Amino acid sequence: MRYYIGLDLGGTNLKYALGDATGNILVKLTRPSWADKSQESIFVNIFAAVEKLLEIAKENELDVAAIGVGSPGNVDFNTGRIVGQAANIKEWADAPIRERLQNRFHLPVWTDNDANMVAIAEARVGAGRGFNHIVFITVGTGIGGGIIINGQMYRGGNYNAAEIGHMCINYQGKKCPCGGTGCLELYAAAPAIVNLYISKLREAGYQENEDLISTELIFDRAKNNDVLARETMDFACKMLGIGIANVVNLLNPQAVIIGGGVAEAGEDYIGRVRRYVFEHALKPSLIGLRILQAQLGNEAGVTGAIILAADNTLNFTN
Ligand SMILES: [Zn+2]
Structure with missing residues:
Protein backbone atom coordinates (compact mmCIF):
# COMPACT_ATOMS: atom_id res chain seq x y z
CA MET A 1 0.00 0.00 0.00
CA ARG A 2 1.16 3.53 -0.78
CA TYR A 3 0.85 6.51 1.49
CA TYR A 4 0.66 10.23 0.88
CA ILE A 5 1.68 13.36 2.73
CA GLY A 6 -0.88 16.15 3.02
CA LEU A 7 -0.05 19.72 4.10
CA ASP A 8 -2.52 22.45 4.98
CA LEU A 9 -0.82 25.83 5.19
CA GLY A 10 -2.79 28.51 7.02
CA GLY A 11 -2.21 31.98 8.42
CA THR A 12 -1.61 30.53 11.90
CA ASN A 13 -0.84 26.83 11.65
CA LEU A 14 0.72 24.34 9.29
CA LYS A 15 -1.15 21.05 9.61
CA TYR A 16 0.58 18.02 8.17
CA ALA A 17 -0.47 14.42 7.96
CA LEU A 18 0.27 11.02 6.54
CA GLY A 19 -2.59 9.01 5.09
CA ASP A 20 -3.78 6.62 2.39
CA ALA A 21 -5.58 7.18 -0.92
CA THR A 22 -9.00 6.90 0.70
CA GLY A 23 -8.22 9.84 2.99
CA ASN A 24 -7.62 7.74 6.12
CA ILE A 25 -5.16 9.61 8.31
CA LEU A 26 -2.46 7.68 10.21
CA VAL A 27 -0.58 10.59 11.75
CA LYS A 28 -1.61 14.23 12.03
CA LEU A 29 0.62 16.96 13.41
CA THR A 30 0.49 20.75 13.71
CA ARG A 31 3.13 23.44 13.99
CA PRO A 32 3.02 27.25 13.67
CA SER A 33 3.05 28.22 9.99
CA TRP A 34 5.56 31.09 10.42
CA ALA A 35 3.23 33.12 8.21
CA ASP A 36 4.80 36.43 9.29
CA LYS A 37 8.31 35.32 8.27
CA SER A 38 10.13 35.32 4.94
CA GLN A 39 9.16 32.99 2.11
CA GLU A 40 12.39 31.06 2.64
CA SER A 41 11.59 30.54 6.34
CA ILE A 42 8.10 29.28 5.47
CA PHE A 43 9.65 26.75 3.09
CA VAL A 44 12.19 25.69 5.73
CA ASN A 45 9.29 25.08 8.11
CA ILE A 46 7.39 23.08 5.47
CA PHE A 47 10.52 21.01 4.71
CA ALA A 48 10.88 20.19 8.42
CA ALA A 49 7.24 19.06 8.54
CA VAL A 50 7.66 16.79 5.49
CA GLU A 51 10.94 15.38 6.88
CA LYS A 52 9.20 14.53 10.14
CA LEU A 53 6.47 12.59 8.29
CA LEU A 54 9.01 10.82 6.05
CA GLU A 55 10.86 9.78 9.18
CA ILE A 56 7.67 8.35 10.70
CA ALA A 57 6.89 6.58 7.42
CA LYS A 58 10.38 5.10 7.32
CA GLU A 59 10.21 3.85 10.91
CA ASN A 60 6.96 2.09 10.06
CA GLU A 61 8.18 0.87 6.66
CA LEU A 62 5.49 2.82 4.78
CA ASP A 63 6.05 3.81 1.16
CA VAL A 64 5.31 7.53 0.56
CA ALA A 65 4.25 8.12 -3.06
CA ALA A 66 3.48 11.86 -3.28
CA ILE A 67 2.86 15.12 -1.45
CA GLY A 68 -0.28 17.29 -1.60
CA VAL A 69 -0.25 20.90 -0.43
CA GLY A 70 -3.19 23.18 0.28
CA SER A 71 -2.31 26.87 0.36
CA PRO A 72 -4.17 30.16 0.63
CA GLY A 73 -4.20 32.23 -2.53
CA ASN A 74 -4.72 31.59 -6.20
CA VAL A 75 -2.77 28.42 -7.02
CA ASP A 76 -1.80 27.55 -10.59
CA PHE A 77 -2.62 23.85 -10.51
CA ASN A 78 -0.44 23.04 -13.53
CA THR A 79 2.76 24.63 -12.29
CA GLY A 80 2.10 24.34 -8.56
CA ARG A 81 2.86 28.02 -7.98
CA ILE A 82 1.00 30.74 -6.15
CA VAL A 83 -0.23 33.43 -8.55
CA GLY A 84 0.14 36.86 -6.92
CA GLN A 85 -0.51 37.47 -3.24
CA ALA A 86 -1.91 34.96 -0.75
CA ALA A 87 -4.28 36.08 2.01
CA ASN A 88 -2.77 36.10 5.52
CA ILE A 89 0.78 35.20 4.40
CA LYS A 90 2.57 38.36 3.36
CA GLU A 91 5.69 36.89 1.81
CA TRP A 92 3.97 34.00 0.07
CA ALA A 93 3.41 35.82 -3.26
CA ASP A 94 4.37 33.70 -6.32
CA ALA A 95 5.75 30.92 -4.08
CA PRO A 96 6.92 28.02 -6.31
CA ILE A 97 5.54 25.31 -4.01
CA ARG A 98 5.84 22.31 -6.30
CA GLU A 99 9.30 23.21 -7.59
CA ARG A 100 10.75 23.69 -4.11
CA LEU A 101 9.25 20.53 -2.65
CA GLN A 102 10.03 18.33 -5.67
CA ASN A 103 13.63 19.49 -5.75
CA ARG A 104 13.99 18.75 -2.08
CA PHE A 105 12.18 15.42 -1.75
CA HIS A 106 12.12 13.96 -5.30
CA LEU A 107 8.46 13.04 -4.93
CA PRO A 108 5.53 14.19 -7.10
CA VAL A 109 3.92 17.30 -5.58
CA TRP A 110 0.38 18.56 -6.19
CA THR A 111 -0.87 21.83 -4.85
CA ASP A 112 -4.19 23.62 -4.86
CA ASN A 113 -6.11 26.35 -3.09
CA ASP A 114 -7.01 25.51 0.52
CA ALA A 115 -10.78 25.86 0.00
CA ASN A 116 -10.55 23.43 -2.94
CA MET A 117 -8.82 20.94 -0.63
CA VAL A 118 -11.66 21.09 1.86
CA ALA A 119 -14.15 20.76 -1.02
CA ILE A 120 -12.38 17.61 -2.26
CA ALA A 121 -12.33 16.10 1.23
CA GLU A 122 -16.00 16.87 1.93
CA ALA A 123 -16.97 15.55 -1.51
CA ARG A 124 -15.13 12.26 -1.10
CA VAL A 125 -15.27 11.36 2.56
CA GLY A 126 -17.51 14.01 4.17
CA ALA A 127 -21.01 15.40 3.69
CA GLY A 128 -20.83 15.09 -0.12
CA ARG A 129 -20.36 11.32 -0.34
CA LEU A 296 -14.86 16.99 8.57
CA GLY A 297 -13.90 19.96 10.75
CA ASN A 298 -10.26 20.99 10.92
CA GLU A 299 -8.90 17.75 9.45
CA ALA A 300 -10.55 18.52 6.13
CA GLY A 301 -7.60 20.49 4.66
CA VAL A 302 -4.97 17.78 5.15
CA THR A 303 -7.43 15.06 4.15
CA GLY A 304 -8.12 16.88 0.88
CA ALA A 305 -4.39 17.36 0.28
CA ILE A 306 -3.80 13.62 0.74
CA ILE A 307 -6.68 12.72 -1.60
CA LEU A 308 -5.45 15.26 -4.20
CA ALA A 309 -1.94 13.76 -4.13
CA ALA A 310 -3.29 10.20 -4.34
CA ASP A 311 -5.74 10.93 -7.19
CA ASN A 312 -3.19 12.69 -9.32
CA THR A 313 -0.41 10.20 -8.70
CA LEU A 314 -2.72 7.33 -9.64
CA ASN A 315 -3.84 9.15 -12.82
CA PHE A 316 -0.23 9.92 -13.58
CA THR A 317 1.08 6.37 -13.31
CA ASN A 318 -1.93 4.63 -14.92
ZN1 LIG B 1 -15.22 41.49 -3.09
Whole structure:
Protein backbone atom coordinates (compact mmCIF):
# COMPACT_ATOMS: atom_id res chain seq x y z
CA MET A 1 0.00 0.00 0.00
CA ARG A 2 1.16 3.53 -0.78
CA TYR A 3 0.85 6.51 1.49
CA TYR A 4 0.66 10.23 0.88
CA ILE A 5 1.68 13.36 2.73
CA GLY A 6 -0.88 16.15 3.02
CA LEU A 7 -0.05 19.72 4.10
CA ASP A 8 -2.52 22.45 4.98
CA LEU A 9 -0.82 25.83 5.19
CA GLY A 10 -2.79 28.51 7.02
CA GLY A 11 -2.21 31.98 8.42
CA THR A 12 -1.61 30.53 11.90
CA ASN A 13 -0.84 26.83 11.65
CA LEU A 14 0.72 24.34 9.29
CA LYS A 15 -1.15 21.05 9.61
CA TYR A 16 0.58 18.02 8.17
CA ALA A 17 -0.47 14.42 7.96
CA LEU A 18 0.27 11.02 6.54
CA GLY A 19 -2.59 9.01 5.09
CA ASP A 20 -3.78 6.62 2.39
CA ALA A 21 -5.58 7.18 -0.92
CA THR A 22 -9.00 6.90 0.70
CA GLY A 23 -8.22 9.84 2.99
CA ASN A 24 -7.62 7.74 6.12
CA ILE A 25 -5.16 9.61 8.31
CA LEU A 26 -2.46 7.68 10.21
CA VAL A 27 -0.58 10.59 11.75
CA LYS A 28 -1.61 14.23 12.03
CA LEU A 29 0.62 16.96 13.41
CA THR A 30 0.49 20.75 13.71
CA ARG A 31 3.13 23.44 13.99
CA PRO A 32 3.02 27.25 13.67
CA SER A 33 3.05 28.22 9.99
CA TRP A 34 5.56 31.09 10.42
CA ALA A 35 3.23 33.12 8.21
CA ASP A 36 4.80 36.43 9.29
CA LYS A 37 8.31 35.32 8.27
CA SER A 38 10.13 35.32 4.94
CA GLN A 39 9.16 32.99 2.11
CA GLU A 40 12.39 31.06 2.64
CA SER A 41 11.59 30.54 6.34
CA ILE A 42 8.10 29.28 5.47
CA PHE A 43 9.65 26.75 3.09
CA VAL A 44 12.19 25.69 5.73
CA ASN A 45 9.29 25.08 8.11
CA ILE A 46 7.39 23.08 5.47
CA PHE A 47 10.52 21.01 4.71
CA ALA A 48 10.88 20.19 8.42
CA ALA A 49 7.24 19.06 8.54
CA VAL A 50 7.66 16.79 5.49
CA GLU A 51 10.94 15.38 6.88
CA LYS A 52 9.20 14.53 10.14
CA LEU A 53 6.47 12.59 8.29
CA LEU A 54 9.01 10.82 6.05
CA GLU A 55 10.86 9.78 9.18
CA ILE A 56 7.67 8.35 10.70
CA ALA A 57 6.89 6.58 7.42
CA LYS A 58 10.38 5.10 7.32
CA GLU A 59 10.21 3.85 10.91
CA ASN A 60 6.96 2.09 10.06
CA GLU A 61 8.18 0.87 6.66
CA LEU A 62 5.49 2.82 4.78
CA ASP A 63 6.05 3.81 1.16
CA VAL A 64 5.31 7.53 0.56
CA ALA A 65 4.25 8.12 -3.06
CA ALA A 66 3.48 11.86 -3.28
CA ILE A 67 2.86 15.12 -1.45
CA GLY A 68 -0.28 17.29 -1.60
CA VAL A 69 -0.25 20.90 -0.43
CA GLY A 70 -3.19 23.18 0.28
CA SER A 71 -2.31 26.87 0.36
CA PRO A 72 -4.17 30.16 0.63
CA GLY A 73 -4.20 32.23 -2.53
CA ASN A 74 -4.72 31.59 -6.20
CA VAL A 75 -2.77 28.42 -7.02
CA ASP A 76 -1.80 27.55 -10.59
CA PHE A 77 -2.62 23.85 -10.51
CA ASN A 78 -0.44 23.04 -13.53
CA THR A 79 2.76 24.63 -12.29
CA GLY A 80 2.10 24.34 -8.56
CA ARG A 81 2.86 28.02 -7.98
CA ILE A 82 1.00 30.74 -6.15
CA VAL A 83 -0.23 33.43 -8.55
CA GLY A 84 0.14 36.86 -6.92
CA GLN A 85 -0.51 37.47 -3.24
CA ALA A 86 -1.91 34.96 -0.75
CA ALA A 87 -4.28 36.08 2.01
CA ASN A 88 -2.77 36.10 5.52
CA ILE A 89 0.78 35.20 4.40
CA LYS A 90 2.57 38.36 3.36
CA GLU A 91 5.69 36.89 1.81
CA TRP A 92 3.97 34.00 0.07
CA ALA A 93 3.41 35.82 -3.26
CA ASP A 94 4.37 33.70 -6.32
CA ALA A 95 5.75 30.92 -4.08
CA PRO A 96 6.92 28.02 -6.31
CA ILE A 97 5.54 25.31 -4.01
CA ARG A 98 5.84 22.31 -6.30
CA GLU A 99 9.30 23.21 -7.59
CA ARG A 100 10.75 23.69 -4.11
CA LEU A 101 9.25 20.53 -2.65
CA GLN A 102 10.03 18.33 -5.67
CA ASN A 103 13.63 19.49 -5.75
CA ARG A 104 13.99 18.75 -2.08
CA PHE A 105 12.18 15.42 -1.75
CA HIS A 106 12.12 13.96 -5.30
CA LEU A 107 8.46 13.04 -4.93
CA PRO A 108 5.53 14.19 -7.10
CA VAL A 109 3.92 17.30 -5.58
CA TRP A 110 0.38 18.56 -6.19
CA THR A 111 -0.87 21.83 -4.85
CA ASP A 112 -4.19 23.62 -4.86
CA ASN A 113 -6.11 26.35 -3.09
CA ASP A 114 -7.01 25.51 0.52
CA ALA A 115 -10.78 25.86 0.00
CA ASN A 116 -10.55 23.43 -2.94
CA MET A 117 -8.82 20.94 -0.63
CA VAL A 118 -11.66 21.09 1.86
CA ALA A 119 -14.15 20.76 -1.02
CA ILE A 120 -12.38 17.61 -2.26
CA ALA A 121 -12.33 16.10 1.23
CA GLU A 122 -16.00 16.87 1.93
CA ALA A 123 -16.97 15.55 -1.51
CA ARG A 124 -15.13 12.26 -1.10
CA VAL A 125 -15.27 11.36 2.56
CA GLY A 126 -17.51 14.01 4.17
CA ALA A 127 -21.01 15.40 3.69
CA GLY A 128 -20.83 15.09 -0.12
CA ARG A 129 -20.36 11.32 -0.34
CA GLY A 130 -22.56 9.91 -3.10
CA PHE A 131 -23.02 13.18 -5.00
CA ASN A 132 -21.30 14.09 -8.30
CA HIS A 133 -22.16 17.78 -8.53
CA ILE A 134 -21.24 19.64 -5.37
CA VAL A 135 -20.69 23.23 -4.34
CA PHE A 136 -18.72 23.70 -1.14
CA ILE A 137 -18.89 27.06 0.65
CA THR A 138 -16.79 28.06 3.64
CA VAL A 139 -18.05 30.89 5.82
CA GLY A 140 -15.53 32.35 8.24
CA THR A 141 -13.51 35.58 8.16
CA GLY A 142 -14.29 35.55 4.44
CA ILE A 143 -16.38 33.36 2.16
CA GLY A 144 -14.66 30.91 -0.17
CA GLY A 145 -15.67 27.87 -2.09
CA GLY A 146 -14.96 24.92 -4.31
CA ILE A 147 -16.96 23.51 -7.21
CA ILE A 148 -17.03 19.83 -8.13
CA ILE A 149 -18.67 18.87 -11.41
CA ASN A 150 -18.95 15.22 -12.47
CA GLY A 151 -16.77 14.35 -9.49
CA GLN A 152 -13.96 16.62 -10.73
CA MET A 153 -12.73 19.87 -9.25
CA TYR A 154 -13.64 22.82 -11.48
CA ARG A 155 -10.76 25.31 -11.23
CA GLY A 156 -11.56 27.76 -14.02
CA GLY A 157 -9.40 29.31 -16.75
CA ASN A 158 -7.01 31.05 -14.35
CA TYR A 159 -7.53 28.73 -11.39
CA ASN A 160 -9.70 31.34 -9.74
CA ALA A 161 -13.13 29.72 -9.87
CA ALA A 162 -15.58 29.54 -6.96
CA GLU A 163 -14.87 32.96 -5.46
CA ILE A 164 -18.39 32.87 -4.11
CA GLY A 165 -17.62 35.50 -1.44
CA HIS A 166 -17.13 38.10 -4.16
CA MET A 167 -20.41 37.49 -5.93
CA CYS A 168 -22.27 40.83 -6.08
CA ILE A 169 -25.32 40.65 -3.87
CA ASN A 170 -26.03 44.40 -3.82
CA TYR A 171 -24.73 46.46 -6.72
CA GLN A 172 -25.36 49.68 -4.78
CA GLY A 173 -23.79 48.27 -1.66
CA LYS A 174 -20.55 48.56 0.25
CA LYS A 175 -17.15 48.73 -1.42
CA CYS A 176 -15.10 45.55 -1.10
CA PRO A 177 -11.29 45.40 -0.78
CA CYS A 178 -11.38 43.21 -3.93
CA GLY A 179 -12.45 46.27 -5.93
CA GLY A 180 -16.04 45.10 -6.28
CA THR A 181 -19.23 46.45 -4.76
CA GLY A 182 -21.71 44.70 -2.50
CA CYS A 183 -19.82 41.38 -2.36
CA LEU A 184 -21.52 38.53 -0.49
CA GLU A 185 -18.84 38.31 2.21
CA LEU A 186 -19.46 41.94 3.19
CA TYR A 187 -22.93 40.79 4.37
CA ALA A 188 -22.59 37.17 5.39
CA ALA A 189 -19.03 36.48 6.66
CA ALA A 190 -18.21 36.57 10.38
CA PRO A 191 -16.91 40.18 10.59
CA ALA A 192 -20.03 41.45 8.80
CA ILE A 193 -22.30 39.56 11.20
CA VAL A 194 -20.45 40.92 14.25
CA ASN A 195 -20.45 44.48 12.91
CA LEU A 196 -24.14 44.41 12.09
CA TYR A 197 -24.99 43.23 15.61
CA ILE A 198 -22.77 45.90 17.18
CA SER A 199 -24.44 48.63 15.13
CA LYS A 200 -27.87 47.35 16.17
CA LEU A 201 -26.81 47.36 19.84
CA ARG A 202 -25.49 50.91 19.56
CA GLU A 203 -28.63 52.10 17.80
CA ALA A 204 -30.75 50.63 20.58
CA GLY A 205 -28.55 52.34 23.18
CA TYR A 206 -27.03 49.19 24.72
CA GLN A 207 -23.50 49.38 26.08
CA GLU A 208 -21.46 46.21 25.83
CA ASN A 209 -17.83 45.16 25.60
CA GLU A 210 -17.75 44.94 21.82
CA ASP A 211 -14.50 42.95 21.83
CA LEU A 212 -16.36 39.99 23.30
CA ILE A 213 -18.98 39.83 20.56
CA SER A 214 -18.56 36.87 18.23
CA THR A 215 -20.85 35.01 15.85
CA GLU A 216 -21.11 32.21 18.46
CA LEU A 217 -22.39 34.71 21.02
CA ILE A 218 -24.83 36.27 18.55
CA PHE A 219 -26.21 32.89 17.43
CA ASP A 220 -26.49 31.79 21.03
CA ARG A 221 -28.46 34.91 21.90
CA ALA A 222 -30.60 34.44 18.80
CA LYS A 223 -31.51 30.99 20.10
CA ASN A 224 -32.52 32.63 23.38
CA ASN A 225 -34.81 35.05 21.60
CA ASP A 226 -32.64 38.18 21.71
CA VAL A 227 -34.48 40.17 19.02
CA LEU A 228 -31.43 42.06 17.71
CA ALA A 229 -29.38 38.86 17.54
CA ARG A 230 -32.19 37.10 15.70
CA GLU A 231 -32.50 39.93 13.19
CA THR A 232 -28.72 39.87 12.65
CA MET A 233 -28.57 36.11 12.15
CA ASP A 234 -31.58 36.16 9.88
CA PHE A 235 -30.06 38.86 7.69
CA ALA A 236 -26.76 36.95 7.33
CA CYS A 237 -28.66 33.75 6.46
CA LYS A 238 -30.81 35.60 3.96
CA MET A 239 -27.80 37.10 2.16
CA LEU A 240 -26.00 33.75 2.08
CA GLY A 241 -29.21 32.00 1.00
CA ILE A 242 -29.68 34.43 -1.91
CA GLY A 243 -26.01 33.99 -2.87
CA ILE A 244 -26.42 30.21 -2.84
CA ALA A 245 -29.67 30.50 -4.83
CA ASN A 246 -27.66 32.28 -7.55
CA VAL A 247 -25.09 29.48 -7.52
CA VAL A 248 -27.87 26.87 -7.62
CA ASN A 249 -29.49 28.58 -10.63
CA LEU A 250 -26.13 28.63 -12.39
CA LEU A 251 -24.82 25.13 -11.64
CA ASN A 252 -27.80 23.02 -10.48
CA PRO A 253 -25.70 21.07 -7.96
CA GLN A 254 -27.01 18.03 -6.09
CA ALA A 255 -25.54 19.22 -2.81
CA VAL A 256 -24.34 22.50 -1.32
CA ILE A 257 -22.08 21.91 1.66
CA ILE A 258 -21.52 24.77 4.10
CA GLY A 259 -18.42 24.71 6.31
CA GLY A 260 -16.17 27.16 8.14
CA GLY A 261 -16.39 28.64 11.62
CA VAL A 262 -19.79 30.31 11.18
CA ALA A 263 -21.44 27.09 9.97
CA GLU A 264 -20.47 25.39 13.23
CA ALA A 265 -23.63 26.96 14.64
CA GLY A 266 -25.28 23.92 13.06
CA GLU A 267 -28.86 23.37 12.02
CA ASP A 268 -30.16 26.66 13.47
CA TYR A 269 -27.99 28.40 10.92
CA ILE A 270 -28.01 25.89 8.05
CA GLY A 271 -31.79 25.46 8.27
CA ARG A 272 -32.36 29.18 7.99
CA VAL A 273 -29.98 29.46 5.01
CA ARG A 274 -31.75 26.50 3.39
CA ARG A 275 -35.12 28.25 3.72
CA TYR A 276 -33.84 31.30 1.85
CA VAL A 277 -32.25 29.17 -0.88
CA PHE A 278 -35.57 27.42 -1.43
CA GLU A 279 -37.39 30.77 -1.46
CA HIS A 280 -35.13 32.26 -4.12
CA ALA A 281 -33.81 29.56 -6.48
CA LEU A 282 -35.59 28.15 -9.53
CA LYS A 283 -37.96 25.31 -8.68
CA PRO A 284 -36.53 22.72 -11.14
CA SER A 285 -33.04 23.25 -9.64
CA LEU A 286 -34.37 22.60 -6.14
CA ILE A 287 -35.65 19.08 -6.82
CA GLY A 288 -33.58 16.80 -4.61
CA LEU A 289 -31.14 19.59 -3.69
CA ARG A 290 -29.46 19.06 -0.32
CA ILE A 291 -28.04 21.94 1.73
CA LEU A 292 -25.73 20.27 4.24
CA GLN A 293 -23.33 21.18 6.99
CA ALA A 294 -19.69 20.15 6.42
CA GLN A 295 -18.64 17.11 8.45
CA LEU A 296 -14.86 16.99 8.57
CA GLY A 297 -13.90 19.96 10.75
CA ASN A 298 -10.26 20.99 10.92
CA GLU A 299 -8.90 17.75 9.45
CA ALA A 300 -10.55 18.52 6.13
CA GLY A 301 -7.60 20.49 4.66
CA VAL A 302 -4.97 17.78 5.15
CA THR A 303 -7.43 15.06 4.15
CA GLY A 304 -8.12 16.88 0.88
CA ALA A 305 -4.39 17.36 0.28
CA ILE A 306 -3.80 13.62 0.74
CA ILE A 307 -6.68 12.72 -1.60
CA LEU A 308 -5.45 15.26 -4.20
CA ALA A 309 -1.94 13.76 -4.13
CA ALA A 310 -3.29 10.20 -4.34
CA ASP A 311 -5.74 10.93 -7.19
CA ASN A 312 -3.19 12.69 -9.32
CA THR A 313 -0.41 10.20 -8.70
CA LEU A 314 -2.72 7.33 -9.64
CA ASN A 315 -3.84 9.15 -12.82
CA PHE A 316 -0.23 9.92 -13.58
CA THR A 317 1.08 6.37 -13.31
CA ASN A 318 -1.93 4.63 -14.92
ZN1 LIG B 1 -15.22 41.49 -3.09
